[in-house]
Amino acid sequence: MLTFVVAAFTGWTIGSNAAGNVFGPAVMSRMLRYRTATILCSLFVVIGAVAESSRCIATLGAVASQTSFSALLILAAAGITTLAMTAFGIPVPTSQAVLGAIIAAGMFRGDVQWNTVPKIVGSWIATPICAALLAGLLFPPLSKLHNYLRLDPFTRHSVIRTLLIATGIYGSYALGANNAANIGAVLVRGGLLPEFEAALLAGVVISLGVLTYAKKVMITVGQRLVSLDMFSAFVVVLAESLTMHAFAMLGTPVSSSHAVVGALLGVGMFKSVRTINARMVWQIGLGWVCSPAIAFAVTTLGMLSARWWGD
Amino acid sequence: MLIFNKREKLVHELLQAYLDLISRCSVEFHNLLLRYLDHSSSENLESLVNTIATLEARADDQRRSIEDMLYAKALLPEARGDILGLIENADRIANKYESFGYIAICQKIHVYPLIKDRTSAISEVTKKCVLRLMQLINDLYFEGKGSLDEINEIIALESEVDVMQFHLISDIFSSTIPDLQKILLRDWINHLCSITNLAENIADRLKLVVMKSTI
Numbered sequence: 068m069l070t071f072v073v074a075a076f077t078g079w080t081i082g083s084n085a086a087g088n089v090f091g092p093a094v095m096s097r098m099l100r101y102r103t104a105t106i107l108c109s110l111f112v113v114i115g116a117v118a119e120s121s122r123c124i125a126t127l128g129a130v131a132s133q134t135s136f137s138a139l140l141i142l143a144a145a146g147i148t149t150l151a152m153t154a155f156g157i158p159v160p161t162s163q164a165v166l167g168a169i170i171a172a173g174m175f176r177g178d179v180q181w182n183t184v185p186k187i188v189g190s191w192i193a194t195p196i197c198a199a200l201l202a203g204l205l206f207p208p209l210s211k212l213h214n215y216l217r218l219d220p221f222t223r224h225s226v227i228r229t230l231l232i233a234t235g236i237y238g239s240y241a242l243g244a245n246n247a248a249n250i251g252a253v254l255v256r257g258g259l260l261p262e263f264e265a266a267l268l269a270g271v272v273i274s275l276g277v278l279t280y281a282k283k284v285m286i287t288v289g290q291r292l293v294s295l296d297m298f299s300a301f302v303v304v305l306a307e308s309l310t311m312h313a314f315a316m317l318g319t320p321v322s323s324s325h326a327v328v329g330a331l332l333g334v335g336m337f338k339s340v341r342t343i344n345a346r347m348v349w350q351i352g353l354g355w356v357c358s359p360a361i362a363f364a365v366t367t368l369g370m371l372s373a374r375w376w377g378d
Numbered sequence: 379m380l381i382f383n384k385r386e387k388l389v390h391e392l393l394q395a396y397l398d399l400i401s402r403c404s405v406e407f408h409n410l411l412l413r414y415l416d417h418s419s420s421e422n423l424e425s426l427v428n429t430i431a432t433l434e435a436r437a438d439d440q441r442r443s444i445e446d447m448l449y450a451k452a453l454l455p456e457a458r459g460d461i462l463g464l465i466e467n468a469d470r471i472a473n474k475y476e477s478f479g480y481i482a483i484c485q486k487i488h489v490y491p492l493i494k495d496r497t498s499a500i501s502e503v504t505k506k507c508v509l510r511l512m513q514l515i516n517d518l519y520f521e522g523k524g525s526l527d528e529i530n531e532i533i534a535l536e537s538e539v540d541v542m543q544f545h546l547i548s549d550i551f552s553s554t555i556p557d558l559q560k561i562l563l564r565d566w567i568n569h570l571c572s573i574t575n576l577a578e579n580i581a582d583r584l585k586l587v588v589m590k591s592t593i
Contacts, residue, residue, distance in 0.1 A: 096455045210593040219522035220457035221390050223591070227456075297456050298593055 070139040070259060075272045077142045078250045080149040081161045082112065082276020085246065087288035088307060088323040089238030092300035093231040095289025098224075105281055107232070108239040109274030115243025115315075116251070116270025121262060122318030123248030127165065128256040129183045131173025136373065137366075138257025141168040144365035145249065148358055160322030160354045163191060165249045167359025171366035175374075190319035191355055194310060195329030202306035202333025206299075210337075213298060227297045234301060238308035242323055243270050244315035288327065299334045306330035325351055386454065389447045393461065393519065396440040397512045400468050403433045404508040407475045408501050415494050420483065427479035434472040441465050460587050464515060467580045471508060474573045481569060485562050492553055493563060496546045497570065500539055504573050507535035511577045518587060526588055532581035536574040543571040 090104040133141070148164035166187055173179035218226060247269035254265040292300040307326040314321045328347050410426035444465055448458050481487065489497075511532050518524035547564050555563065 098455065214592045217522045217591070219519055220454070220460070220587070220591070221386060221519065222522065224386070224454050224457060293455075296590075296593070 070135060070142065070254075070257070071268075073139055073142040073146060074250050074254060074268065075275070077146040077149070077161065078269055078272025079276035079280070080146060080153075080159065081246050081249060082109070082273040082278075083280035084149075084153075084159050084161075084276075084284050085242050085273075085323045086239075086277040086281035087285035088327045089242060089304060090235040091285045091287075091289030092292040092297070092304060093228070093235050093289075094285050095293045096231075096297060096300075098228040098297075099232055099235070101282060101285065104235065104285070105278050107236055108242075108281075109277040111236050111239035112243035112247075112274050112277060113267070113270035115240035115245075116247030116266045116273070117243075117263070118240075119244035119315055120247040120251055120266045120269070123245060123315055123320045124252045124255055124262060124266065126183065126187065126318040127162075127169065127248045127252035127320060129180055130166065130169045130187070131179045131256075132176065133169075133172065133253060133257040135257050135259055137172040137175075137370075138253045138259060140366050140369040140373075141165065141172055141253050141362075142250065144168040144171075144362040144369065147365050148361040151361060152354075152358060157350050157353055157357070160191070160325060160358050161249050162187075162246065162320035162322060163354060163358040164362035165253065165320075167362035168366040169253070170359070171363040172370060175367075175370045187319050190314055190317070190321050191325070194314065194321040194325045195332070195351060197313070198306050198310040198326040198329030199333035199336075201309055202302055202330040203336055204333075205306055206302050206334055206337045209302060210298070224297075227301060230301045231297070231304065234304045234308055238304055238311065238323075241308045241311035241315060243273065245311045245320050246273060246323070248320045292327075292331075295331075295334065295338070295340070299338060302334050303327065303330040306333060322354065325354065385447060389444060389453055389461075390520070392440055392444045392447070393465070394516070396437060396444065396465060396468070397516055399433055399437040399440060400472055401509055401512045403430060403437065403472050403475050404505050404512075406430060406433065407478075408505040411501050412498055414482070415489050415498050423479060423482050427476065427483060430472075430476045430479055434476045437469065437472045441469050456590075457587075460583060460590075461519075463583050464580055467576055467583070468512075468515075471573055471576050474569065474576065478566070478569050481566055485566075487562060487566050488559060490553075490555055490559075490563075492549060492555070493546065493567070496542065496549075497567065500542050500546070500567070500570055503535055503539050503542065504570065504577075507532055507539070507574050507577050510535065511580055514584060515580075518584060518591075522591075524584070524588060526585060529581045529584050529588065533578055536578040536581075539571050539574040543567060 086108050090108050093099040094101050094104045145161055145164040145168055149159045149161055152159045170179055247266050250269035250272060251265040254260045255262050292303055307323060307330045310326045311323055328351060406429050410429060414422040414426055445462060447453060448462060514524050514528055546567055550560050550563050
């Protein structure tokens with residue numbers, strides 16, 4: 068029971084942090100009500116989790132075997148890492164915390180499948196790069212089409228609102244498909260739930276985070292994106308969603324915050340504006356290193372404590 | 379027209395109606411002013427003021443409705459600032475038309491032969507400028523047309539009025555009209571010519587709208 072409570076907490080933090088990356092621009096520009104956005108997002112996160120998270124669950128689950136205790140410890144470590152990094156104002160890549168914790172737990176039993184790790188770590192680095200490239204590839208033809216159509220401001224508004232909502236829905240689906248594995252993989256490998264139920268539970272707890280505590284991050288991310296313009300914000304969310312979905316299909320959970328930063332960079336290059344700063348790059352680097360490191364340390368401490376109490 | 383929601387559709391219709399009212403203000407003003415310049419009767423002048431005041435009051439109501447919709451319902455986030463700026467300046471145009479008549483009534487402006495034809499010519503260019511402007515706003519906001527060249531036409535008409543204003547005022551002060559009347563006439567003419575300045579302000583704003591519509 069405690070494992071499920073901790074899983075719910077970790078999923079809740081994912082949902083509360085990631086919803087802004089997909090629906091932030093639509094909500095901040097008041098094209099869509101916050102409540103409607105969270106309902107749409109939570110619904111499609113669950114659908115994405117159930118429909119397409121199995122590959123990510125398989126990849127993350129293959130890193131090391133789990134017991135019900137290690138599953139609890141991993142989810143708790145990921146939750147604590149998320150809290151700690153949020154306290155320092157650093158975007159939280161939960162998937163990286165989960166991997167750090169899984170490796171720590173696996174090392175105690177000596178069954179870490181190291182050959183799976185480079186694929187996952189490589190995808191972290193590839194996430195912002197792919198998002199930047201995608202945004203860079205999408206922006207010129209889409210902006211040419213936009214300029215060719217010469218829509219009046221009223222029609223343009225309707226079109227962009229529709230596109231932002233559609234990409235928000237797609238992004239939510241991709242988020243569920245990608246990030247549900249952070250919870251689901253641990254529950255499946257810990258023998259606590261079968262795959263479908265684990266994916267469903269992960270989707271539901273992420274949705275709870277979206278429904279109950281996404282406003283703050285949505286405002287922060289939304290403001291940053293809409294400060295460009297609505298069309299560019301749409302391209303950023305589209306590139307981010309495509310990246311998340313592509314990695315979900317490849318079976319590696321990645322960070323939506325990192326995908327957004329990459330997409331911002333890609334759009335910024337074409338608009339000749341500085342969309343990201345050194346602080347954001349620094350935060351990504353910190354996420355790559357600190358997130359798995361803190362989770363690794365917390366899990367190791369937990370395993371040592373358990374061994375000590377056991378002895 | 380794609381999936382407009384009801385409130386956006388209403389703003390769309392209100393804005394179109396508002397532009398029609400300002401255009402009507404311009405046409406009515408010009409026709410009535412010509413009659414006044416021909417006959418110089420206070421009856422004609424009062425008719426001018428009443429007609430323009432009615433149109434201006436209706437335009438005010440439309441403007442308030444548009445502002446309420448855009449602010450209270452937070453619609454059209456990207457275009458909101460531009461639309462509010464446009465209707466604010468267009469409202470000043472209607473106010474100028476109205477106060478021009480009031481000035482003539484209150485200050486008993488006498489129509490001297492020297493100013494008759496030239497005031498009418500200024501009014502003609504002003505009307506052309508305002509109508510062209512309203513058409514341009516209509517094209518931009520409802521048809522997705524309109525170019526910087528067309529906006530520059532408005533600016534050219536404003537310059538034309540500036541030249542006419544300068545020569546007319548110079549001639550007034552070179553004439554034998556009594557000094558007090560000269561000053562009243564100068565202010566009256568300046569008032570009329572300021573309408574194209576407002577049109578130019580709107581044209582400048584439209585330039586930004588055109589530039590923003592391309593990425």
